[in-house]
Structure formats: C-alpha cells, structure tokens
Amino acid sequence: MHENSSGSENLHNIISIDYNANFFFDRAVKSLDRYQYEKALKYFRKAVEYEPDNPVNHCNMAGILSETGDYKGSNQVLQHILEHVDASMTECYFYMANNYANMESFEEAEKALITYLEEDPSGQFMDEAEEMMELLHYELNRPTKVNKIKSREGMVEHEHARKLLEEGKFAQAVKLLEEIVADCPDFMSARNNLALAYYYMGRFAKAKESIQGVLDVEPGNLHALCNLAIFFQHENNEEELSMLVDMLSVTVPFHQEHVFKLATTMGILGKHEAAYGHFRRLLKDEEFSSDASLYHYTAAAACNSGRMDAAAKYWRHCRKLDPTNDVPDFYLAQLGPLQNSGAESMKVSYHYHLPFEEQFKAWEHHGEAMTEEAKHNPLIRSSFFWALRHGEPHIKLQVIQTLELIADEEVQHALQLFLQEPGEDAELKDAARLVLMRLEGHSGGHSDRDNSAQHRGILPEWHDDWQQVLNTVFQCMDKRSDPFRKREIGNLWSAFLSRIYPNIPKMRNIPGWAAALDYTAAKIRGGSSTYEQMAERYGISSSTVRRYARQMDVMRADPEDNRSDFRPFTEKV
Known part of the structure; x- marks a missing residue:
C-alpha cells in the first residue's frame, strides 16, 4: 500500500508538456x-x-x-x-x-x-x-x-522641389510638394518644406496648417518647431513665441542637419548667442570644416553678439576658403573701424552675399559679369526674389531695375506676382509694369490667350469656368483698356485662385465673379469704381457684385510685413 501511495504521489508531480x-x-x-x-x-x-x-x-x-x-x-x-x-x-x-x-x-x-x-x-x-x-x-x-523604389517614393521629386525653393521658384515648388504630400502623407520633410513654400508666397494660414499637420503626427519634429517659431515671429505672437523659444533654447540636437536648422532659426529670431554656439559646434565637424559659408554664418553670429575679434577670425578663415568671394573682405573692412572705435557689436546679415546696396554698386562696375552670375547662381536669384517681397522700398526699386537685366521667365513671373501684392507702393508697381512691358516687347508679345495660359502653371489644372470669368472681363474691357491691363487682370485672377486653392468654389455665376474680379482689380490699382458701376457693366445687381467681391477680399487684405534678412532653410531627407 505504501509503495502504491508513493507512486500515485509521483504521478501528481509530473508536469505535462504543452505542445504548441x-x-x-x-x-x-x-x-x-x-x-x-x-x-x-x-x-x-x-x-x-x-x-x-x-x-x-x-x-x-x-x-x-x-x-x-x-x-x-x-x-x-x-x-x-x-x-x-x-x-x-x-x-x-x-x-x-x-x-x-x-x-x-x-x-x-x-x-x-x-x-x-x-x-x-x-x-x-x-x-x-x-x-x-x-x-x-x-x-x-x-x-x-527599376521604374520606382517604393521605400524612397517621392524622394527624387522632393529633392527637386527643395532646389526650386532655394532658387526662389516658390509657385513651382508648392505645386510639386502638394503632389508629393498627397501621395505620401507621412513624408514629413516634404510637409515641412511645403509649409516654407506657402510662407514664402505669403500664404501664412496654409503654412501654419501644414506645420500643425506635422506636429500632430510628430510633436517633437525639430524642423516643424523651428518653422513654427518663425511663423509666430511673423505674426508678432509674443506669448507663443516666447514659450517655443524657451524650449528650443535648451534643445541640443544630435544630427548635424538639426543643429544647422536650429542655428539658422536662432539667427532669424535674433537669438545670436544661441546661434553662435550651434554654428561653432558645426565647425568642429570635419564634414563642415571646409564650408566657407558656415564660417560666414558663425562670424555673423559672433558679430551680432558682440564678439568682434572672433568675427574677424572667422571671416579671415572664410576668405582663405573662398578667396574669390567679396563677402569676407567687405565685412572685414566694415569691422576694422568699429573695433578701433570701441563699438560693442554690428548688425550683420547672415546671408552669404554682399548687402544689396553693395551688390548694386558692383553691378555698376561689372554689369555684364554680375548679370551672368545672377542668371546662373541660385543664391543670388533667390535673394533678389526675397528682397522684392520683403526689402525696404529703395531696395525693391533697385531689385526691379536689376531684374530687367536678368530677363527670363522666372523674373517675369516674380514681377507679375509683385503687381498683385496689396499695399505695395504705386510707384514701385509702375516701375515693375514698365520692366514687364519692356521684357514682353523683347519677347515679341503674347496674345490674351497666351497670357492666361501662362498663369495656369501656378495651379495643378485650369477649369473652363475659370477661363469664362476671364473672357467675360476681357469682353467688357476691349474698348477701354490696353493689352497690358488685361495681362494684369489675368495675373490677379490666377493669384486669387492660387491663394484659395484647393477650396475654389464652383463658378456658377460667371458675370458675378467677373464683376468682382474687375472691381477688385480697380481697387488694387487705386481706382474709384463702385458696386453700382460694376453691376451696370455686367448686367447684375449691386448686391451680387458686393457678395462676390467680399470673397475676393483675400487679395486686398494687407499682409503683415516680415523684414527678416535670413530665410528659413529647407529640410533635406
């Protein structure tokens, strides 16, 4: 009995194996x-x-x-x-x-x-x-x-869009980036650069919307946070900007591209101490140690933060790396008298080119050579287009006159967009019109149909009802306006559609939209047209003109001016 009892107990101690x-x-x-x-x-x-x-x-x-x-x-x-x-x-x-x-x-x-x-x-x-x-x-x-590499989908197109941005071809960049984001919504670099493209074009609401879309997915995305800080500065949103700058000030990025983005952002925001620290950190990396432009950025941050001796040292090294560039010599010449006078700092642009006034002086002495360089140097072209939007009035006038020497399709597009900017000085617009007329004369002129076709490149497609609105305005203008005025109307219509895209309403009331376009163009030009006059011209009620003109008010809202001399840098993949 004892043995049987012991055997029974041993059986209870056996653990069954679960075969799975x-x-x-x-x-x-x-x-x-x-x-x-x-x-x-x-x-x-x-x-x-x-x-x-x-x-x-x-x-x-x-x-x-x-x-x-x-x-x-x-x-x-x-x-x-x-x-x-x-x-x-x-x-x-x-x-x-x-x-x-x-x-x-x-x-x-x-x-x-x-x-x-x-x-x-x-x-x-x-x-x-x-x-x-x-x-x-x-x-x-x-x-x-290989026709495509799915894991790298959109990367080639994104690189092209990034180059378009850096060349100042903002409308083309927006079109391409919108296509990339539509196909690859998780492509955060493309979404960040799309926000910058919107920003450059003055579409600030779309820019913030794009950045917010990135932060909803990646709250810590450094490129998006830096861009958002610049947008807050543009809006004079001091409270939000202060909180964001406090966070960025204690951020120490690991990747060199992030360090560069943070350094340039701090420079734009006027936080030159922080910018100086980040630029110096980049100079310690062998990959960047031979980049002359980085030495200029570091010198500018040093100068703006009161480190005159350090600034001189970095500009001398910049000159050694890039001996044919006039930038380091120009700033070293400026720096010498200031150091002797005991000045504590000097406001210096971070852009790695001569200040516009100096560029124009160089143009007077070396006009043909400078023109050829501007035609082929994306940085110079980009800086001109930027100055045309954000420079002081006298700088804008010089840019307009200089762009006539470059005289290509991108220049014409930039001047056409400038004419649609509300709040710009009437004399500057007259100068831009004169340059455009000369350029059109050299190219042999265009028909009205050609003109409207030129604007279509801004939008991904051009609908028949949009063209009908233009045609209706042109029919009413035939006996009272010159061809250039028609081109101006076409530019205005294209710019309006571009700004509200993709939320463009169906154009069911063609005369109503045509009257609103005519009325808005007259107001921007400084005319004294009334709703009643437009209503009589287009055979509709004055209340209809008023209703549609209010929808076009986006063209007449005065945008806030951003005078930053250092543009946000695009994001690489």
Whole structure:
C-alpha cells in the first residue's frame, strides 16, 4: 500500500508538456544554435503545422532550406507565403532574389529584386539590394532597370522641389510638394518644406496648417518647431513665441542637419548667442570644416553678439576658403573701424552675399559679369526674389531695375506676382509694369490667350469656368483698356485662385465673379469704381457684385510685413 501511495504521489508531480507552435519554435532555435539544421527544419515544420497562418515560421523554414543549399525548396516556401499566407511580406521577394542568385538564375533574381524594390515600403534591405544590383549588372552585362523604389517614393521629386525653393521658384515648388504630400502623407520633410513654400508666397494660414499637420503626427519634429517659431515671429505672437523659444533654447540636437536648422532659426529670431554656439559646434565637424559659408554664418553670429575679434577670425578663415568671394573682405573692412572705435557689436546679415546696396554698386562696375552670375547662381536669384517681397522700398526699386537685366521667365513671373501684392507702393508697381512691358516687347508679345495660359502653371489644372470669368472681363474691357491691363487682370485672377486653392468654389455665376474680379482689380490699382458701376457693366445687381467681391477680399487684405534678412532653410531627407 505504501509503495502504491508513493507512486500515485509521483504521478501528481509530473508536469505535462504543452505542445504548441512556441514549443517547437524554441526547440528549433536551440537546434540552430548548435548548427543542427535538420533538427531545426523538423521543428519549424512542426511549428508551421500548429500555426499555418503565421508567416514568421514559414520564413524561418525557408531560411534554413536556403542555409542548407535547398534554394529551390526555399523559394517554394517563400512563394507559398506570398500567395497563401501574407502577401504584404514583400521582403520575401528579396530572399527569393538571393536564392535565385545562388542558383545562378540571374534573370529570375533580377525579376524578384525589382519586385522587392517596387513593392517594399520599408526598404529594410536597401543596402543589400544595391549590392545585389551591382552583382547582377556584372553578371548580366547591363544595368537593372527599376521604374520606382517604393521605400524612397517621392524622394527624387522632393529633392527637386527643395532646389526650386532655394532658387526662389516658390509657385513651382508648392505645386510639386502638394503632389508629393498627397501621395505620401507621412513624408514629413516634404510637409515641412511645403509649409516654407506657402510662407514664402505669403500664404501664412496654409503654412501654419501644414506645420500643425506635422506636429500632430510628430510633436517633437525639430524642423516643424523651428518653422513654427518663425511663423509666430511673423505674426508678432509674443506669448507663443516666447514659450517655443524657451524650449528650443535648451534643445541640443544630435544630427548635424538639426543643429544647422536650429542655428539658422536662432539667427532669424535674433537669438545670436544661441546661434553662435550651434554654428561653432558645426565647425568642429570635419564634414563642415571646409564650408566657407558656415564660417560666414558663425562670424555673423559672433558679430551680432558682440564678439568682434572672433568675427574677424572667422571671416579671415572664410576668405582663405573662398578667396574669390567679396563677402569676407567687405565685412572685414566694415569691422576694422568699429573695433578701433570701441563699438560693442554690428548688425550683420547672415546671408552669404554682399548687402544689396553693395551688390548694386558692383553691378555698376561689372554689369555684364554680375548679370551672368545672377542668371546662373541660385543664391543670388533667390535673394533678389526675397528682397522684392520683403526689402525696404529703395531696395525693391533697385531689385526691379536689376531684374530687367536678368530677363527670363522666372523674373517675369516674380514681377507679375509683385503687381498683385496689396499695399505695395504705386510707384514701385509702375516701375515693375514698365520692366514687364519692356521684357514682353523683347519677347515679341503674347496674345490674351497666351497670357492666361501662362498663369495656369501656378495651379495643378485650369477649369473652363475659370477661363469664362476671364473672357467675360476681357469682353467688357476691349474698348477701354490696353493689352497690358488685361495681362494684369489675368495675373490677379490666377493669384486669387492660387491663394484659395484647393477650396475654389464652383463658378456658377460667371458675370458675378467677373464683376468682382474687375472691381477688385480697380481697387488694387487705386481706382474709384463702385458696386453700382460694376453691376451696370455686367448686367447684375449691386448686391451680387458686393457678395462676390467680399470673397475676393483675400487679395486686398494687407499682409503683415516680415523684414527678416535670413530665410528659413529647407529640410533635406
């Protein structure tokens, strides 16, 4: 009896084994650690039996088959995963490409690799895929043709848009960036640069909306926070700006691009001490130590924060790195007398070019050479377009006169947009009109139809009802206005549609919109037209003219002026 009792107790102490997928998975991993591939394969197959819908176990089985040289069997498993288990496991195509390459089936390897690149959203094996493309190029004696790389979707287009921004081609950049963001809403760099593009065009509400969209997804996105700080400064929103600057002031970025963004932002905000610290940190990096422009930025921050000797040192080094540039010599010449007089600081622009007054002096002495440089130097062109929007009146006049020397399509577009800016000085607009008329005369002139077609590039498409509004205005203007006036009306209409895009209403009342356009153009020009006069001209009621003209008030609202001399930098990927 005692022995039976003891045996019964021992039976109660036995722990039953729960045979499930995890059990066999653990056994398989232990076998792999001991290089027992046959055992590991057997255990992974058992795991698949218990969980046939788990793609991980299938992948592990395919991996072991590949490891043991059964490339064909491995590919059969991988194909089964894609067809019957989980089609989203696009990395299987990369594994299959490896197997085909090991089988020396290079054509099949290429097909699988192309499918991986075109369908995989994460790009987990991008480096390995690029190495395999080099191998296939060698084996097949031709490059691998890939139509698109899904994990890098939008990156080439984004780089092009970023260059357009830096060249001052804001309307083109907006159009391209809007397309990128529509296709890739998680592309935060594109959304940040779209906000900057809106900002440069004066579409401040859209700029903030775009930045807020980034921060809703990534509250700590440094580029977005820096851009938001600049927008707050533009709005004179002191309370919000102060809180944000306090946060940015204690931020120490790790990535060099973030350091550069924060440094430039602090310079724009007038926090020159902080900007100086960040720029000096960048100079310690070998990657940036030969960048002459960075030495100028550091010198400017030093000068603006009262470090005159340090500023002189950095400008001397800038001159050594870039001996043909006049910028360091100009500021060193300015700095000498100030140091002798005991001045504590000097306000210096962070832009790495001569102040506009000095550029124009250089133009007087070296006009042809300077014109050629401006035609091909994006930084100079960009600075001119920026000054046209934000410079002092006398600077704007000089820019307008200088742009006539450059005389290309981008210049004409910039001047046309300038004419639509509310609140600009009438004499400046007259000067811009005169330059435009001369440029149009040199190019042989355009018909009204050509003029309206030129504006369409600002918008992603041009609807028939929009053109009908223009045609209605032109018909009423035929006997009372010159061709240039029609072009001005076309520019105004295009600018209005661009500013409210994509929330453009259906143009059901063509005469109403035409009257509103005519009325708004007259007011911007300084005319004395009334609702009643427009109502009589277009055969509608004065209340209808008033209703539609109010919707066009966006063209006559005085924007706040931003005099910052240092533009926010675009974000790279």
